[in-house]
Amino acid sequence: MRSTETPIVRALPWLILAAIVLIGLSLRGPVVAVAPVAGLIGDELDLDSARVGLLTSLPLLCFAFATPLASLIIARAGRDLSASITLVGVVIGTLIRSSDGAVSAFVGTIVLGIFITVGNVVIPLVIADEIPAERSGMATGAYTASLNVGSVITTFGTAQIAVALGWRAALAIWAGLAVAALAVWLAAAGPKAALTPRPRQRMDAAARAAAPRSVSFGIVLALGVAFGTQAFAFYGMSAWLPKLLTDEQGFSAEQAGSASAVFQLFGIAGALTLPLLVRWLGRRAGILTVLAFWLSVPIGLLIAPQAWPIWTITGGLAQGGGITMMFLLVVALSQGARGGRASATVQGVGYAIAATAPATLGALRDSTGAWTLSLIAVAVSVLVAAAFGLVTVAGIAKTAALPSDRIPD
Template structure:
């Protein structure tokens, strides 16, 4: 029996969309929670800068190195259960990190990184499968909400720590994870109940048709290279932008932090602008080129007209939010079915984040070797160039959406949750 149009009620996508956005709030917020209270953590735990650096670099390494294992977990548990497992990992890591010892802080950070890795891969699969008519818009909302989550966490952790201490301040973000998991579970239960009542549970999906591995698809390598360039540029810039502005413009670190804030916050505008541009131009490669034009203004502008740093940070902020969105949209558009979407997502993000994790180290090493910021900015510019070339060739032209596997929600997913 095929699914009927009535099988998908308006309430399901709405509730599921709320779940996606709540999950997105937990995809980056826990990673930046330590930064506002870093001095309190250092003093209380008696650790050095190296340990603090681990608390920010470990999750990004997990995004890359643990991606294949996350993909296997998703294949074994099912999509919806994988989302719950992701939130459980983030919650467990958040609580563990807040216990007040160096060992617990590092171990908790690893668990957070592993939990978010699963979420990174599974949410694009959910979006492509459960929102086939609104993939671009939901992807934009997802990536924008990730940035909002990090913004809220950065803004509120320090004031909260002043009242309850840094341990409870960090642990309190676990409440947001609990809410996300609860809403997600409620959406799934409603889906199962309505499908059973309507007698519209689809038949078991057909056996997968053997096909070429995503590792042998040129488009997969192109998207991987583009995402690697995006990640390297983003993390390299995030780590050193405030220091660069302080050195080059003579700003205090507090004033230089304004540039970093603009770079992060304006990503929301970039994420929401992408679907409109894709719908208007109908050419994702043209959208990517527009994004790259804005990205390039950061290194080029800081080299040519550094006094306009507010403008360059703002434009680059829009670009970095738009860059990750257009690549996530391309992962869904260029995949034929949820299995390939999961595999392609794991490949692109696994390799891309592995390269991105080296960004702060490489940019910092080049700065130390040259004693200035010209060479580091040229390194970031080179990463952006890789993204522009590889992405333009891979995100796709004026093509219709690819066909999906029979049955948007396979029976095994209804049973597994």
């Protein structure tokens, strides 16, 4: 027994996976779409760089601090309706953000952040409940890859659309991703299930006995730290890699942007490859492999910065594999009796840590005039992520949330 809710009809299991992937596209694309048109937004709305930057950092803060609200919504509305609420909220937030002046831009961004937070928490529950255990790893990889794909599509597409239609239309058009995802989700879950509140019920004694054991809060917290420090490296490098290459290699803004795009694109490959590695070699090997690839980035940029193409590729593989590894473990925790609470706690702790990355790395660079300490901080963060990830793996195995070190896939 994996959940107290009725599973989605499995007559068309591929439709469930398609819905999960489309939802993933909708959960990051609208957030990163701001960056390519940040200058246009600032000029028209008379915002300085710091306030324009808030339009990209506010959603991340919501991921951290709105998780209790997300957990409450899921508990009251149920898994299926919560996924529908996520997508409707993304559409509403996207349209508000593009509708008027600065106030609308910030209100819409906060609405977006809150409803995306609900999606962040509920999708691991959908995977845990609806995808057979032997397929959950690949489903998780497809989901995390779709997060990267959504980021890449909107990063490349928003600027071109803005040239033709203006920045408001360029941001609003990505609401179409959520509309498409909602249509597929309604077909996969069924309109009645997707639109009807089904509060997650308390399990009786017999159900608790049949359900997988929930891990201790300490293990949930350990995964939160692992999730956060892995994301710290990702968000920190995403924010500062272009500037680092401009400073150290003399790149133009266009060249640095292209290198950053390579970093994002190879994240897709990392997300899809990691579940296969875990299936063959186990979770511990997956964590250690991600660690090795992540460490190559700061060490490589310190020792051989001229080899930056290699480090952007290995970094891309690392960040895609790293977030997939974290979500594999979140899905494992979500199979217990308190899966929703565990998913919310992990991501709340994790994104709170990750939200500090851009400012921390920037402050280290400004205080020394060089990138050395910033890169050392990235290396330390991934070492911490690996250590706490291994603690989580041991905790899951000990409580028998899954029967072995390997996630069957």
